[in-house]
Amino acid sequence: MKKLFNLALGIVTSIGGFVEVGSISTSVQAGAEFGFSLLWAIAAASLFLAALAEMAGRVAAVSKRSIAAAVRERFGFHFQVIPLGAEVMIDTLLLTAELGGAAIAVKMLTGIGFQWWVLPLGLVAWLVLWFGNFTVIENGVGLLGIVTLSFVVAAWRLHPDMGPIARGFVPSVPHHDLTRYAFLVVSIVGATVSPYLLNFYASGAIEEKWTPQDLWINRLTAWCGMGFGSTVAMGCLVTAAIVFGPQHLKVDTYEQAAQMFVPVYGRWAVALFALSLGIGCFGAAVEIALNAGYALGQAFGWTWGIDKERRDVSRFVAAFSLMLLLAVAIAINGFDPLRVTLISVALTVVIMPLVVLPFLVLMNEEEYVGRHTSGPLGNGLLATLTVLGALMAIVVIPLEIFGG
């Protein structure tokens, strides 16, 4: 019974943890500019994310190693230094963007400039990490994140035609702005398949002491959680498509994006959008900072864990604290959160082959997954993602310049 409860909780928290600055901004832009026609990109990216998360959880449950630890041991530091360095850089940028997104949300609610909120939000995030434990952080972030279901409710209450929505799940070539379309596809993938989500998920499996007996929980949490999570991003896209689509609007700010709630929620629109954006971004900020501690601790072999006494894991604590400090320092100096989000999303795509390739090896070695090695389906999916990842890594920079 307790396991079932934990399972339900795990799935619910994945929904809440799914939505953050990257997925909101890419979904809104996709919907506003291309109607429902990019729904397939969210579906495909979520499928890949769920598959990778399930595999990361499987390695963690069987070998008691997170991805960062397994990659260091199997591939050595010379290989790891590139994806790890990139992940720390992406985490820093993404954390900056999330703090910025949360600060903009508070600005929408209070009317006071967003730069005033970056430091207090950074401090609150640090206090959550300093005093919290894994259960509190994961469940707190996830349960509060349920407010992001307002995107799904909005889409539902706008009564969209199901026909065009169904057609959106079939990849198509647009009649206009092909470069921009390709750019958004790649951005959606980059925003969805974040390396931090994978390592955070695997680290959580170790924090919660999963064993091979928990593999079914892992499978359900990864597939249902990420699946439901993606419906929030889809709700966001559908709402933006219905409200902004007819005007062919290019959404450049979050204040603009908030207007998509007006036809549904009336005078509560801005507040509800701000709450969804703020909670989604703040939750992601806490998880990203924590993941920086996880990834560095696991790669370098420090004692790590948010459930351990802080004095016993001082390097781990120092890592997430410095990461937060760095992000606050960047954010406070003024920047465009949407711009930073797009840069970190593009970087995520650039290193994607280096993130996915190790899975292809680890998932086929008994030392890491015991007898639960990947079948032809899993390996096929990984191979596809590696090839697609490499292709996207090549085109993302030109797309960023010409389509961004």
Add this chain to the structure above:
Amino acid sequence: MDVVRDVLDKSVIDRNGREMGRVDGILIEQQPNQPVHLTAVLIGPAALGDRLHPAVGRVVRRIEKSFGVDEDRPARIAFADIDAIETRIRLRLTIGETAVAAVEQRLRSWLVRLPGSR
């Protein structure tokens, strides 16, 4: 034994099971007309830096020196002190007999001043 596969980058625990870090470098010696001899494993970011580029190693050493945590680092664990090489490498030593924990201890001395450091 394949030193690079079985030893390098593996996680190291002390006699009591405490985590000590990872094998960041290995020290090998070769006398004329003798086979290569594995003398010690190194634990510490300076050894890791050396592996990337000697200049990176020098920068790490300078940082450690400026914080006064460079004594006996990177920690050199004689190969004779290795008890077992399994998924992790178990030593016959305790962590306190090496300089492995110097950075951790320095940071701890700052952290314990904060409320709630449990």
